[in-house]
Every structure is written in C-alpha cells, then in structure tokens.
Amino acid sequence: MNFYSRIITVFAGVVFFGAAIAQTKHTIIVKANQPIAEIQPTMWGVFFEDINMGADGGIYAELVKNRSFEFYKPLMGWEIHQKKFNEGSVLVLNRQGTNISNPRFVCISANDVAKGDLSLTNEGFRGMGIKKDLQYDFSVMYRQAVPGVKIHIELINAKNEVIGAAALTPPGIGKEWKKQSVSFQSTATEPKAKLKLSFEGKGVIDLDMISLFPQDTWKSRRGGMRADMVQLLADMKPGFVRFPGGCIVEGHDLSLRYQWKKTIGPIEERQMIVNRWNSEFAHRPTPDYYQTFGLGFFEYFQMAEDIGAAPLPILNCGMACQFNTAEVVPMDQLEPYIQDALDLVEFANGDITTKWGKVRADMGHPAPFNMKMMGVGNENWGPQYIERLKVFQKAIKEKYPDIKLVTSSGTDPNGERFEYLDGELRKMKADVIDEHYYRRPEWFFQNAARYDNYERNGSKIFAGEYAAQSDKTVSVKNQNNWQTAIAEAAFLTGLERNADVVVMASYAPLFAHIDGWQWRPDMIWVDNLRSYGTPNYYVQKLYSLNKGTHTIPALLNGKPLTGQDSLYSSAVIDKHTNEVIIKIVNNAPVAADIVFSVDGVKRLASEGTMTVLTGESIEQVNSLDAPLAISPVAQSLKTNGKKVSASLKPFSFSVIKIGMK
Numbered sequence: 001m002n003f004y005s006r007i008i009t010v011f012a013g014v015v016f017f018g019a020a021i022a023q024t025k026h027t028i029i030v031k032a033n034q035p036i037a038e039i040q041p042t043m044w045g046v047f048f049e050d051i052n053m054g055a056d057g058g059i060y061a062e063l064v065k066n067r068s069f070e071f072y073k074p075l076m077g078w079e080i081h082q083k084k085f086n087e088g089s090v091l092v093l094n095r096q097g098t099n100i101s102n103p104r105f106v107c108i109s110a111n112d113v114a115k116g117d118l119s120l121t122n123e124g125f126r127g128m129g130i131k132k133d134l135q136y137d138f139s140v141m142y143r144q145a146v147p148g149v150k151i152h153i154e155l156i157n158a159k160n161e162v163i164g165a166a167a168l169t170p171p172g173i174g175k176e177w178k179k180q181s182v183s184f185q186s187t188a189t190e191p192k193a194k195l196k197l198s199f200e201g202k203g204v205i206d207l208d209m210i211s212l213f214p215q216d217t218w219k220s221r222r223g224g225m226r227a228d229m230v231q232l233l234a235d236m237k238p239g240f241v242r243f244p245g246g247c248i249v250e251g252h253d254l255s256l257r258y259q260w261k262k263t264i265g266p267i268e269e270r271q272m273i274v275n276r277w278n279s280e281f282a283h284r285p286t287p288d289y290y291q292t293f294g295l296g297f298f299e300y301f302q303m304a305e306d307i308g309a310a311p312l313p314i315l316n317c318g319m320a321c322q323f324n325t326a327e328v329v330p331m332d333q334l335e336p337y338i339q340d341a342l343d344l345v346e347f348a349n350g351d352i353t354t355k356w357g358k359v360r361a362d363m364g365h366p367a368p369f370n371m372k373m374m375g376v377g378n379e380n381w382g383p384q385y386i387e388r389l390k391v392f393q394k395a396i397k398e399k400y401p402d403i404k405l406v407t408s409s410g411t412d413p414n415g416e417r418f419e420y421l422d423g424e425l426r427k428m429k430a431d432v433i434d435e436h437y438y439r440r441p442e443w444f445f446q447n448a449a450r451y452d453n454y455e456r457n458g459s460k461i462f463a464g465e466y467a468a469q470s471d472k473t474v475s476v477k478n479q480n481n482w483q484t485a486i487a488e489a490a491f492l493t494g495l496e497r498n499a500d501v502v503v504m505a506s507y508a509p510l511f512a513h514i515d516g517w518q519w520r521p522d523m524i525w526v527d528n529l530r531s532y533g534t535p536n537y538y539v540q541k542l543y544s545l546n547k548g549t550h551t552i553p554a555l556l557n558g559k560p561l562t563g564q565d566s567l568y569s570s571a572v573i574d575k576h577t578n579e580v581i582i583k584i585v586n587n588a589p590v591a592a593d594i595v596f597s598v599d600g601v602k603r604l605a606s607e608g609t610m611t612v613l614t615g616e617s618i619e620q621v622n623s624l625d626a627p628l629a630i631s632p633v634a635q636s637l638k639t640n641g642k643k644v645s646a647s648l649k650p651f652s653f654s655v656i657k658i659g660m661k
C-alpha cells in the first residue's frame with residue numbers, strides 16, 4: 001500500500017477532496033518541437049451495441065414494443081381489453097408460408113362494438129416517454145375482409161387519462177396489405193405512457209407493424225432515432241462508430257448471429273430476432289428484448305456520417321459466441337459469410353450501378369458511405385478463429401486491398417489465449433488488433449505504460465472495448481463513479497502517448513436504459529425521456545475534443561508520467577490550431593503544483609485554458625437528476641513565456657490548452 005492509498009483508507013467513508021497539503025512542485029518538460037507520432041483522426045470513437053436496450057427501447061425511437069407480434073409470445077407487451085367476453089375477437093395469425101420475415105399479425109373481429117368495448121394496449125419499452133405538445137406519428141399496416149372498423153388511437157398516462165388522441169377508419173377491402181398513418185399532438189408529458197387502440201363498429205381487419213414515433217427525432221427523420229442520445233454522441237465528435245457490437249455480432253448460436261442483409265430495406269421486411277442479451281444473465285433477465293432491426297446497417301452508416309465519424313462495422317466470422325454455444329461453421333460452408341463481407345463493402349462504397357450500391361441508393365443514399373475498415377469477428381479466439389480469419393483476409397484483401405481489417409485478440413488483454421492470438425495475428429500481418437479490457441480501476445492505473453514497449457512496427461492496436469469495473473466484470477454492483485473515470489483518464493494518457501501503436505479506442509458499452517439494462521458500467525444512461533453522460537463519458541469527450549494532430553513528449557525527470565507521485569500525463573500539439581494540449585491526471589488526495597515548461601516554442605500565448613474534471617469523492621456518480629455533477633469546468637490560465645503553472649486538484653483530470661507562438 002503506498003502513501004496515498006493509506007490516506008484514502010484512513011479517510012474511507014468520509015472521502016473528501018479538499019485536502020490542502022500540496023505535493024512538491026514538479027516541473028514537466030513538454031517538447032512541442034519533437035512530434036513522436038501522428039494521431040489518427042479515428043483515435044477516439046464510440047462502440048455501439050444493442051445491449052441494455054441501447055437500440056430497441058433506446059436510441060431507436062419506436063415507442064411500440066413488439067409492433068409486429070413476432071416475439072416468442074406474440075402478444076407480449078400487448079393487453080386485450082373486452083367489455084363483453086367474445087372468444088376469438090383478437091386472433092394471432094401466422095402466414096409463415098408467404099412471409100418468412102414478418103409472419104404474424106393480429107386479426108380483429110368487431111361485432112358492433114362501441115368505443116371502449118374492445119381494445120389493444122401496448123405498454124411500450126418500460127412505458128413510453130411522451131412529451132407535451134409534441135407531434136406523434138402513428139402508423140399501421142392493415143388489410144380488411146369486411147371494412148367498417150374505426151380505430152381510436154389514444155395515449156394514456158399513469159393515471160389512465162388520455163393525453164393525446166386520433167382516429168382513423170382504414171379504407172378499402174381485399175387481400176393486399178396497405179399502410180395508414182395519422183399524426184397527433186400530446187397534451188402532457190408522461191414518462192410511462194401506454195398506447196391504446198380501441199375498435200368501434202362492425203368489421204374484420206388484420207393489423208401489423210403498429211408503430212408510434214415522436215417527431216423530434218435526430219434530424220427530424222420520420223421513424224428515426226432519439227435526438228438527445230445521438231446528440232450526446234455528436235457532442236463527442238467521435239472519430240469512428242463501431243457497430244453493431246459486441247457479442248451481438250456472434251449471436252448465442254449461428255442462427256442468431258447478426259446478418260446485416262436482414263437489417264436493410266423496408267422495415268416490415270427486416271426479420272426480427274431475439275436479442276442475445278435477452279436471457280444472457282440469470283440475474284438480469286430481459287424476456288422482452290428483441291432486435292427489430294428498425295435500426296439497421298443503413299441507419300448505422302447514416303448516423304456515423306451525420307456525426308462525422310468513420311463507420312466501423314464488425315461482422316460475424318463464422319463463429320457463435322464462445323461463452324454460449326461456441327458453434328462454428330464448417331470451413332467448407334464459410335463462403336456465405338465471406339460473401340456477406342464482400343457485399344458489405346459494395347453496399348457501403350459501391351457505385352449505384354452495382355447490386356448492393358443500388359440497394360443503398362434506393363434507401364436514399366446514392367453517395368458512398370466511404371467505409372475504410374471492417375472488423376471480422378468480435379471476441380473470438382483459438383485456432384478455429386485464425387483458420388476462418390485467414391480465408392476472410394485473403395478474399396477481402398484480394399478484392400478490396402485498401403480496406404483495413406480489424407481482428408480479435410479475444411476477451412482478455414493478457415494470458416495464453418491473448419498471447420496465442422496476438423502472435424498469430426502479427427504473423428498474418430493483421431492491420432489492426434482489437435484488444436478488450438474490462439478490469440478493476442487499479443489495472444488501468446497500473447497499465448498506463450502498457451504500450452510504451454509494444455512492438456512499433458506491424459499491426460496496430462484498437463482498444464476496442466474497455467471500462468474500469470468498480471466491482472468486477474458483469475457485477476450488478478458496478479458503478480460509473482469518479483474512481484473508474486479517473487482510472488480510465490490515466491490509462492488513456494498511455495494510449496495517446498503511443499499513438500503510433502494505438503490508432504483507435506472506444507469505451508464499452510455505450511448506452512443503458514435505467515429500467516432495462518443487463519450490463520454495467522455504461523457510458524450514457526437514459527430513461528424514456530432523459531439521458532446523461534457519466535463521468536466516464538466526460539473523460540472520453542475531453543480526449544476526443546482535444547485529440548490534436550501529433551503526440552509529443554511530456555517528461556518528468558526525463559521520463560513519461562506513468563504514475564510517479566500519482567501523476568499520469570500525455571501531450572499533443574494541434575498543427576491546425578497551433579496549440580499545445582497537455583492532459584494530466586492527479587490521482588492523489590492532495591493537490592499537485594506543476595510547472596509545465598514548453599520547449600520548442602518562442603513563447604506561449606499569454607493565456608490558455610485549463611479544463612478540469614473532478615468529483616467531490618471518488619464514489620461520486622452522475623445521475624438523471626444530477627447529470628452534470630461531474631462534468632468539465634474550464635478556467636483561464638496565465639502563462640509566463642514558455643512556462644505555465646497549474647495547481648492540480650486532488651483526484652482530478654485536467655486538460656491544458658495553450659496557443660504557441
């Protein structure tokens with residue numbers, strides 16, 4: 001136990017950050033004229049996976065759960081109300097023979113019913129978040145053998161009051177499916193609303209794809225994404241978006257793997273599957289968690305483009321999750337998987353005269369998405385992975401030599417499995433090796449120098465999934481507290497310092513719904529109406545918004561700061577703005593007085609900024625009610641020639657930015 005951890009232990013329970021005892025003054029030499037490596041524009045990105053209701057029930061703004069009756073229990077999420085019992089007035093039908101993607105629908109037989117006599121109510125994803133005075137788009141697919149049924153559409157609040165209503169009487173008769181839509185305004189805000197469809201009149205009508213979207217979606221796209229959630233990502237200016245995962249790529253078994261071709265085109269033709277996180281943890285079952293793919297590959301590419309991030313799709317490599325079934329496709333049946341990868345390049349980048357380029361254009365995006373990299377496999381391991389990966393590598397590189405391939409080093413950042421994969425991947429001259437670390441905060445501090453002695457040539461590193469675990473991996477006790485965030489901030493100095501080796505990094509998982517999560521910690525938490533960034537989010541954001549163009553030395557007594565006196569630091573210059581940017585973590589319970597002396601400049605601008613992230617205690621967290629409790633606070637900083645002095649708060653992460661003359 002070192003001096004500072006002893007102090008923390010003594011004060012455990014009343015952890016405080018106000019201690020006045022300052023450390024000895026340190027002078028850190030920053031060599032602005034000695035760029036070590038170029039920082040890739042992709043350096044700081046985001047990892048998106050449909051876990052914790054991140055997509056369905058989260059960023060995908062659909063409010064109706066089980067809109068197409070394809071859940072294992074077809075009426076899950078729906079409740080039938082009948083004034084008079086009438087057997088068979090609501091039937092679930094299955095047209096498996098004629099529609100494989102979306103076989104089920106409901107048939108309503110109304111026999112002279114009055115409004116309120118027969119209704120179907122949808123509970124939403126842990127309720128529906130409804131905002132006062134906002135327009136909502138209701139739509140339904142229908143066909144009717146006997147016309148005459150009027151549908152009353154009502155939003156109901158927790159007190160059973162109507163807070164928005166519309167009605168429609170679908171026209172026509174026949175076997176063809178049609179779509180009807182109506183928009184209406186809500187009269188109140190309600191976090192846990194329901195949608196009630198009451199039938200009136202006499203007739204027989206089939207209903208499918210019953211949908212409700214708010215109109216305040218990201219870029220006001222109809223049927224789009226929750227704007228507040230996308231905005232939090234956009235605010236980070238991420239270099240890339242990795243999607244769709246994560247284990248979701250692998251699937252519980254191969255039949256449940258993520259297949260991008262089934263996630264594009266008209267939404268009623270996207271074949272839904274159970275979400276693999278539905279039953280993953282016995283302690284957090286989520287039986288109503290499915291993937292509708294309303295948010296599919298087209299939408300992922302589009303979102304990445306919207307926020308200026310490079311798309312990084314990860315594809316299944318012919319292996320299901322090795323924690324689950326560990327199914328592998330036989331080598332002689334790998335071809336469709338390879339074809340999916342090749343076709344994805346054409347879908348993303350191909351001319352509109354190509355088969356898949358035309359599909360993209362028909363969906364509304366004739367211009368290419370400019371995809372430059374792709375992952376093969378998520379957390380896959382063993383010789384079975386390498387054997388399959390080699391076939392992918394050969395096929396993709398032959399046809400698309402410029403596409404960079406991201407490859408898996410498994411689940412852990414060390415151990416035999418990791419060593420084996422790292423060795424094999426380097427022999428294969430893998431472009432980028434994806435490393436994952438879900439570890440305790442101590443690990444992050446101890447590994448701030450992890451990449452200082454890594455192989456400089458050959459394969460590059462993608463820190464593709466990481467998060468400090470305040471308890472342990474998959475523990476429900478994990479918190480996004482300040483201790484985890486500061487540990488990550490310290491570790492990231494090591495990635496930035498080694499930008500010649502580490503070319504991309506992303507925290508994981510990204511989103512979690514407070515009523516629907518399976519895994520914690522997570523970077524951004526939401527309920528049906530609100531969202532907030534954790535302290536970990538602000539660490540990511542500070543790195544991304546201050547990424548600079550070149551990493552430079554920041555030295556204490558001639559050495560990088562990797563924990564001496566609990567200090568961790570890295571520095572960059574930005575050649576576009578001619579600024580020097582220093583990141584520094586003080587992981588001590590006392591302030592640290594630092595003089596930064598910047599070599600290689602005539603002088604510094606007379607004033608710079610110091611942005612500080614800190615908490616009142618290492619256990620402190622942000623929450624929906626206190627979303628900014630731990631968030632960056634900027635102050636100005638006077639310089640003196642080539643020097644600048646700063647007092648670093650106890651347990652703080654600071655970003656100092658100064659113009660160079």
Ligand code: AHR
Nearest residue numbers: 245246247248379508509
């Ligand atoms: O981020 C949660 C999960 O952690 C990912 O799906 C998987 O890749 C890793 O094990």
